[in-house]
Each structure stands twice: as C-alpha cells, then as structure tokens.
Amino acid sequence: MQINIFNKTNSVLNRYLAEIRDKDYQKNRLLFRNNIMRIGEIEAYEISKTFRYAKQDVETPLGTATENLPTDNVVIATVLRAGLPFHTGFLNIFDHADNAFVSAYRTYTNEEHTEVGIHVEYLAAPSVEDKTLIIADPMLATGGSMELGYKAFIQKGTPRHIHIACVIATPEGIEHIKHTFPDNTTIWCGAVDPKMNSHKYIVPGFGDAGDLCYGEKI
Ligand SMILES: O=P(O)(O)OC[C@H]1O[C@H](OP(=O)(O)OP(=O)(O)O)[C@H](O)[C@@H]1O
Numbered sequence: 001m002q003i004n005i006f007n008k009t010n011s012v013l014n015r016y017l018a019e020i021r022d023k024d025y026q027k028n029r030l031l032f033r034n035n036i037m038r039i040g041e042i043e044a045y046e047i048s049k050t051f052r053y054a055k056q057d058v059e060t061p062l063g064t065a066t067e068n069l070p071t072d073n074v075v076i077a078t079v080l081r082a083g084l085p086f087h088t089g090f091l092n093i094f095d096h097a098d099n100a101f102v103s104a105y106r107t108y109t110n111e112e113h114t115e116v117g118i119h120v121e122y123l124a125a126p127s128v129e130d131k132t133l134i135i136a137d138p139m140l141a142t143g144g145s146m147e148l149g150y151k152a153f154i155q156k157g158t159p160r161h162i163h164i165a166c167v168i169a170t171p172e173g174i175e176h177i178k179h180t181f182p183d184n185t186t187i188w189c190g191a192v193d194p195k196m197n198s199h200k201y202i203v204p205g206f207g208d209a210g211d212l213c214y215g216e217k218i
Pocket residue numbers: 079080081082083104105106118137138139140141142143144145146173200208209210211
C-alpha cells in the first residue's frame with residue numbers, strides 16, 4: 001500500500017499545516033476551515049496525477065487543441081462533520097465528481113474517556129462500482145471512523161481504486177488502514193504525528209477538527 005506524506009517535501013502546504021496547528025491562529029474558524037480546504041485542494045491535485053488520461057480535442061475560437069484529460073470516474077466521499085471543508089477542497093478541483101457522505105462521531109465508552117466507540121447514522125452515496133473513490137477526512141487517529149465510513153460506502157459497489165486522504169494521521173491509524181483496506185488503496189496525508197493521548201487525540205495534532213470548524217458539540 002503506497003503512503004504519501006506531504007510535509008516530507010517542502011511546499012506551501014506546510015504553512016497551512018502550521019496555521020491549523022497554531023493554538024491562537026486556529027481560533028479563527030473561517031481561516032481554519034479555509035486552510036483545511038486548501039490542503040484538500042493540494043492533495044486533490046497530487047491525486048489527479050495517478051488517474052488515467054486520454055487525448056481529447058477541444059475547439060478554441062482559433063483552431064483545435066489536444067489535451068490529455070482524466071478519464072477516471074471520481075466519487076469524493078467524506079465523513080461528517082469535520083470532513084466537510086476538506087471535501088469542499090477536493091470538489092473545488094474535481095468539480096465533475098459525484099459525492100458521498102456518511103456520518104460518524106466518536107463517543108467515549110468508559111468513565112476514564114480512554115476508549116472510543118464510533119457511531120454511524122447517515123449514509124447518502126452514489127454507486128461506487130468501478131469508480132475512483134476518494135475518502136477525505138482530516139483526522140486519521142485510530143482509523144475506526146475511516147473503516148466504518150469505507151464499509152458504508154462499499155454497500156454501493158466495489159471501487160476500482162481507493163484513496164484515503166487526511167490532513168494528519170497517526171502510525172496506528174495507518175496500520176489500521178493497512179489491515180482493513182484492500183491492496184488497491186493509497187494513503188495521502190499532510191503529516192504523520194507520532195502518537196495519540198489517552199483520550200485518542202492526535203499529539204501534537206491540532207485538537208478536535210469538528211469543533212474547530214463548527215464549534216463545540218454537547
Ligand atoms: O480515526 P478515528 O479515531 O476514528 O478519529 C477520526 C475522526 O475524528 C474526527 O471526527 P469526530 O468523531 O471528532 O466527529 P466530528 O466531525 O463531529 O467532530 C475526524 O473527523 C474523524 O472522523
């Protein structure tokens with residue numbers, strides 16, 4: 001399984017990562033969501049390089065141009081709610097794509113708040129049969145939400161290829177994907193952080209993605 005980690009290469013994406021991590025800068029929700037979206041746009045552009053392409057003629061006012069255009073049928077899937085701005089970034093780039101949504105939220109299952117259960121309640125998805133399925137969720141912590149999201153989406157068919165896209169992943173989350181996803185899966189993440197704390201938050205990470213985008217939920 002191929003794993004691509006963006007901040008191993010110097011690019012402007014590292015600035016967006018730094019801003020979403022910064023405990024003061026991240027308080028501006030508009031800027032926070034915008035940076036998540038911009039990381040989605042950059043990841044989408046890189047993922048587009050893995051697609052199949054075919055030559056197509058385009059009539060300009062002055063003649064005929066030939067361009068290599070992507071032929072993959074893309075479905076952009078996301079996990080509510082923190083996935084929404086990230087999803088928008090992908091859709092800005094793959095504006096012809098179909099879209100799929102699943103809800104998943106983590107709740108603590110013990111008093112010490114060291115074990116999480118994941119709840120899936122909502123699925124709205126097109127056929128993913130033979131499609132290029134991009135599942136975009138900013139945080140890959142334990143990997144449980146991604147796995148349950150994937151299992152919901154494949155009720156709608158078998159994708160040709162799966163791209164797991166996130167902003168920050170953990171080694172544990174990546175291991176989880178390796179064990180639960182098929183070989184035709186590629187992982188894309190802005191950064192891989194070393195660990196999770198006892199509450200299963202990524203450290204150093206940036207905090208709760210959903211709350212930073214939309215405010216605390218009760
Ligand atoms: O890898 P995992 O351990 O499953 O954690 C990752 C999940 O956590 C976040 O969602 P959260 O549950 O906080 O829901 P929210 O979007 O409503 O905030 C994030 O968007 C992922 O879906």
